[in-house]
Every structure is written in C-alpha cells, then in structure tokens.
Amino acid sequence: MRSIWTGSISFGLINIPIKIFSAVQESSLDMDMLDEKDHAHIKFKRVNENTGKEVTFANIVKGYKVDDKYVIVDDKDFEAADAIKTKTIDIQSFAYEKEIESIYYEQPYYLEPDKGAMNAYGLLRDALEATGKVGVTSFVLRNKESLAILKPYKNVILLNRIRFEQEIRDTEELKVPAISKKKTKEMDMANKLIEQLTEKFDISSYKDEYTAKLLKIIKNKAKGKKPAKTPKLEVVHKQSDDLLNMLKASLEKKKSS
Numbered sequence: 529m530r531s532i533w534t535g536s537i538s539f540g541l542i543n544i545p546i547k548i549f550s551a552v553q554e555s556s557l558d559m560d561m562l563d564e565k566d567h568a569h570i571k572f573k574r575v576n577e578n579t580g581k582e583v584t585f586a587n588i589v590k591g592y593k594v595d596d597k598y599v600i601v602d603d604k605d606f607e608a609a610d611a612i613k614t615k616t617i618d619i620q621s622f623a624y625e626k627e628i629e630s631i632y633y634e635q636p637y638y639l640e641p642d643k644g645a646m647n648a649y650g651l652l653r654d655a656l657e658a659t660g661k662v663g664v665t666s667f668v669l670r671n672k673e674s675l676a677i678l679k680p681y682k683n684v685i686l687l688n689r690i691r692f693e694q695e696i697r698d699t700e701e702l703k704v705p706a707i708s709k710k711k712t713k714e715m716d717m718a719n720k721l722i723e724q725l726t727e728k729f730d731i732s733s734y735k736d737e738y739t740a741k742l743l744k745i746i747k748n749k750a751k752g753k754k755p756a757k758t759p760k761l762e763v764v765h766k767q768s769d770d771l772l773n774m775l776k777a778s779l780e781k782k783k784s785s
Contacts, residue, residue: 617676625661
C-alpha cells in the first residue's frame with residue numbers, strides 16, 4: 529500500500545505523526561472503453577478549448593472565476609487557507625459512534641504511526657477501545673476540508689471521513705407514507721418476520737457474486753460460448769392489498785426452508 533497523506537493527530541498536547549492509506553479497493557471488474565468498430569482504446573485528452581491542442585498535466589493550474597476573470601490558485605494558497613489543518617488531524621471532541629447516523633459516512637482510511645509514534649498511537653487506539661468512543665476530527669485532504677471520526681478497527685486506528693450536515697439533502701420532497709405508531713396485526717406479523725430472519729452479522733458470509741458471475745460470462749465468451757438466455761424480470765408495481773396474508777406466507781416459507 530502507498531500512503532496518500534502524511535501529517536499528525538493532535539490529541540490534547542500529544543502529537544502523533546501518522547500516514548494515511550486507503551482502506552478499501554474496488555471489487556468490480558476493470559473495463560476498458562473501446563471503439564465498437566475495431567476495438568481500439570478510447571483515450572481522453574486534456575485539450576485547450578481555444579487552440580484545440582493537448583495540455584500536459586504539469587502545465588494545468590486551478591482557477592476560480594471572479595467577475596468574469598480567473599484567479600489562479602496554487603499549493604501555497606491552499607496551505608495558507610489553513611496551514612494547521614493541511615497537516616493535522618485535530619481531535620475536537622469525543623462521542624459515541626451510535627450517535628452518528630450512517631448517512632454521514634463517506635470513506636474509510638487506515639492510519640499508520642510514523643517514526644517515534646508507536647507508543648502514542650497505541651495509547652490513543654487502546655483508549656478509544658476501552659471507552660467505546662470515537663474521536664471527532666477535522667482535516668484537509670486534497671484541498672477539501674473534511675470531518676472524520678477516529679475509531680479502533682482490529683489493531684489499527686481507522687479514520688472514517690463523514691459528510692457535513694449541509695451536504696445531506698432534505699427529505700421533504702420525497703413522497704413517502706406517514707410514520708404510524710399504531711399497533712396492528714400487520715405490524716405484529718412484520719416484527720415476527722424480522723425476528724425470524726435476524727442473525728448475527730458476519731460480513732465474510734457476503735460475497736460480490738455479481739462480479740464473479742460477470743467474469744464467468746466474459747471467460748465463456750472468450751471461449752466462444754454464448755451466454756444463457758437472460759430471464760425477463762419486471763418490477764411489480766401493484767401487490768395484493770392483503771398484507772397480512774402475504775406476511776403469513778412469508779413466515780411459513782421461512783419455516784419450511
């Protein structure tokens with residue numbers, strides 16, 4: 529793994545030098561874009577809209593439009609905006625993880641202690657584990673300020689980037705049924721079905737089966753085999769109004785399986 533950010537965690541008066549590594553990787557197949565006629569690779573170029581000539585990445589700068597003119601912003605400007613946050617993951621407070629809604633979670637990263645930081649890193653990790661709390665932090669990654677939480681994961685400290693409140697869209701425009709607190713036979717039956725299907729969560733039991741099946745189809749096509757006929761699936765927009773009978777049937781199906 530290659531680190532994507534270096535800096536330090538600020539924990540009271542303690543400074544913990546760390547490196548950040550991406551904690552996830554894509555499981556989907558890496559597809560290339562090809563010309564339908566001769567299967568040649570499709571390439572995307574950075575082109576000057578005035579001259580039509582290609583511009584190398586080294587000669588590209590970032591600009592912000594002010595009064596129909598661009599102000600060029602360089603690395604020094606980004607760092608000057610908040611020099612501390614560009615190199616520091618500042619723990620602002622601690623909280624219980626259950627208080628943070630899942631919609632806020634965005635991207636996980638592994639943190640590795642840098643030289644001389646083993647003891648302080650281990651202390652923070654173990655203290656988070658003992659208290660059952662997470663550190664709420666802010667830092668700047670790729671010229672964008674982010675909120676994040678720090679939490680122990682196995683033997684490392686995991687940094688999970690979370691969204692700001694203003695990044696979450698309101699739900700008022702969505703047409704959904706009102707929340708009902710009435711106890712009905714349907715609700716009782718739904719609760720029983722949920723209870724019947726409840727089991728201890730084990731992430732290892734879930735696999736990316738779609739990608740595996742797609743890869744099998746690709747390999748068969750490479751051997752000249754035609755894929756099996758795809759069954760036609762349709763979304764059912766109208767279901768029986770008798771939810772109670774449908775729930776009962778679902779419970780019986782689970783019992784017999």
